[in-house]
Amino acid sequence: MSLGMVFALTGAVLSTAMAGIGSAWGVGRAGQAAAGVVAEDPDSFARVLLLQLLPGTQGIYGLLVTFITLSRIGILGGTPVTDTHTGLLYLLACLPIAVVGLVSAYHQGMCSVASIGLVAKKPDQFGRAMIFPAMVETYAILALLISILCITNIG
């Protein structure tokens, strides 16, 4: 296996791993808060579940980027990477979703916890409560777009 392939695979792995770590943290924290609300008010399950799931999207974005990368570097399809230069380009292309996925999922998790607190106290504010963590999603989507654009334009 060439050094280029090692770099490209590292990028693919980091996308899923880092964004996944962030999502696991965010969903876990929000899950603790959601369970606290449901312990007192079981009827609020659906509302807090939606808020809990929001930080989970970064993990999915990371997975998507990994699949696209694998399908272009000769693992699931495409042309195998033979030169170091191309491998490094794939690694760099994966970094936006890896790094932004990790950080945004952490902050979205905290935002979800706060919004779950808001819904717990004022269930009628659910719509507004959804907006706060959803705003953090913007930056994960931007990073996903950039990663996909970069990967699909290499070579």
Added chain:
Amino acid sequence: MSEKNYFFAVARIRVREKYLLTDSDISQMAGLPDEKSVVSYLLDKGWGDAGSGEDPTKILAAEEKKVSSLMRELKVDPKIFEVLSYPQSFHNLKAGIKEICASEKSPAAFYESVSPTRAEILGILMEKDYKALPSAMQAAAEKAYDTMLKTRDGQKTDVIIDRACLDAMEEAAKKYRGSLLGEYEESTVAVTDIQIAVRALRTRKDRAFLEAALAPCQSLDVKALARTASEGEEAFYDFLADHGFGEAADALRASSAAFDRWCDNSRIRTLLPEKRNPGTSGPLVAYYLGRMNEIKTVRILITAKANHFPEEAIRERVREMYG
């Protein structure tokens, strides 16, 4: 309780906060015609338990029990809970000493939901096994009990125990500096010192009494407070205004009830930022203290209604709510 579990506990507390009494509830109760209608209003709000019926004392005791058991259920650090319970624990100590010395049973004078309980206190005092008490209470218990046995002076005993309680709270304020608990304890010690000084000023107590009763704290120079309290009311009010307690001086000029109200409100205001805090023990502490303030205010309201106080006098006495 480990930090990771606060998210669960705080979320539970947020749901419970929906059922706290608000200022408008209190205002509505103040306008009700009698004690019975206040009790009925509280029962509609879910106060009391199966055994409390319509007895206001039992309803309030049931609420105190509920909030204490919730704190235990949420596994609030027992050390934090011990600090929060200082006023009730030290009160139980006072009640225990007085019960033994008066040779008259008075179980209603004790708080049931805090440790040490009546049975524990009485056992410890009879055996003089002071080491079985929490460390903050040991020396004061021994000194207060000896004083009561020798002098039968209830006020002197109260001063010893109250001072020990304030010293314990100040220690906690230092230990938990930077957290809500630390700020609350500090604020409570400072406000209580002012209350003691006011009472001493109005009952013409001497400076030696004040120096024994006032607990040193970080936010107030108690020596200066004791000095000005013996110089007369205007000097005392000026001192308060110059040291960031202008509102207390204004309340004192208005009435004693307004001053007592300021004391409780100033403590409650230290809790308000916790409404926006999602992941520490602060909201749990704030909820506990908010509930205790609520119960205290309802007790004032019920007593005032039972004694046919005019509505205006009641409104002057009711406290701001955390809810």
